[in-house]
Amino acid sequence: MANDEFTSIRQWTVRSAGQEGDGLRVGIGDDAAVFAVAKGMEIVACCDAMIETIHFLRETMNAEDIGYKAMISNISDVAAMGGYPRYALISIGVPPHWTVDECERIYTGLYEAADKYGVRIIGGDTVATPDALHLSVTVLGEVEAGKAIRRSAAKQGELVFVTGTLGGSAAGLHMLLDARTPGRNLASGFEELRLLHQRPEAQVAAARLLIRCPGIGACNDVSDGLASELWEIAEASGVSVYIEQDRLPILPLVAAYAHTVGADPVDWVLYGGEDYQLVGTVAERDAAELQAAFHQQGLPFAVIGRVKQGPPAVWMDTEAGQKALAKAGYNHFQRS
């Protein structure tokens, strides 16, 4: 890409100049952005990168999807703390084989997710890179002072919940990878699984219910697979986590696709990742009220297990008895 094309991308990315207001004092177009923080709130900050060939393949993700998902994965991290997102900074490295049009489509996806979740893009950096596209997003949010939900806060006796179905992103990826074989299309009748992989959603509304629940314990977002997320909670909190296989929420379409291709959907739930649901723990006395609050807002909520005293570990009750779950998460396309 020539330098004047870079200038074109840079100019395109500042379409939100003149965006000041509602707490934003200085938006894109200065050395740094400046914003005020609402009274009684603290800042939540996170940063996740997506790299071509490592986190996605061009065959499985459209340019818009890459932008959308990079933004969602960060908004999801803010949600995992109980917060809501406010601002984003975008660092993008563009190699020669990506066109200006494709870069603009990445930004279309970034803005689509940002607009949907009330996030303003306030800065970043657009640079050339020699080989793989990389996209690093920082999202800044707000959370009530002293109330952020930590993964280290799970306590013995609490129930384990998730805020929606799991395994769908891995099912969609399986289908998209399968369709790369020459002469093959997306599996007939399962095409919409694609969206579970390419267009995941962040659970901000759920996060805001969790933070108002007095009995809330720990929380993680499911970016690396349920087993890995529960392990993080178990280790950070010093507890054992027990879940029941037959309580895992799996979409019928995901189960049907798994059956068709001879895969086990439970593996996708445990080790797939990128579903961006929240998994957490809550005091038993508050669980029914929390569940009712979710249902009132039309949000799913499923109790899948319990926190117990014991060394950090994750166990699952299956038809064949109790099984220790490995700590492994999904490694995308990472080289070994």
Place this chain on the structure above:
Amino acid sequence: MANDEFTSIRQWTVRSAGQEGDGLRVGIGDDAAVFAVAKGMEIVACCDAMIETIHFLRETMNAEDIGYKAMISNISDVAAMGGYPRYALISIGVPPHWTVDECERIYTGLYEAADKYGVRIIGGDTVATPDALHLSVTVLGEVEAGKAIRRSAAKQGELVFVTGTLGGSAAGLHMLLDARTPGRNLASGFEELRLLHQRPEAQVAAARLLIRCPGIGACNDVSDGLASELWEIAEASGVSVYIEQDRLPILPLVAAYAHTVGADPVDWVLYGGEDYQLVGTVAERDAAELQAAFHQQGLPFAVIGRVKQGPPAVWMDTEAGQKALAKAGYNHFQRS
């Protein structure tokens, strides 16, 4: 790099776990970091990336220098708004030809700069990348509410100042590139120019004096060369900027090296960049007091020109008369 080596890097980067306190509620080790903002302050946020072969070559920058400079360039952006830095998030993409040891040395440089400027590294992402190393740093700082210094605030009649000498980074790079020729060493007697390129400093102390000055106008940090920075101020503020060539602060060592290699040091000042001094404008009535405040703290301060009414442009008085300065900045190793 194998996956277990990645785990090693990831663990190494969380050496600052248990870093909570002084406003930091949740540090590295959860889905996101959480911090409180001091009363009466707003957040300053910026993000800059450094890419191997584009922004640096391994022959001209040691691993520690890469980390140090990536942190400094962001701290400098916070300083350019008049703020001071508090927190950083690091996104690093590591290709196979970089060793774990080299990555740890990058972090050594990041922490060295962070510690020097009171910055805590509170999060980020460590990922594999297929080719070039990339390092994207987000720095979050604080600035007095409503007081951030904008580049659009230059007004007719103000004086133009810089907070230190310019052109040194470009001189150092010239020397380092020259020494790449087989059989050549760093130019004798000029070795310390190297540090001006590899170990620049951010002008946070200067920024804090500027923000207390009632007559402060606009400010930028010199990341892309003086001409480019002044053009940004001229365009954002709708003014003409006039500077005088014989007032440009240039280190004697830089001038001597330029003489030795037959280069013009003024070109390095105008189009070199990465000096990370602040360039700004100040009301004439407050300039003397501001200069005195700088000198009291042992900080350099040089008036180099004046803001005038007129269309956005940058002019320089030279021995040969008045010259319009091109808008161009330095393009590093960027492909054309």
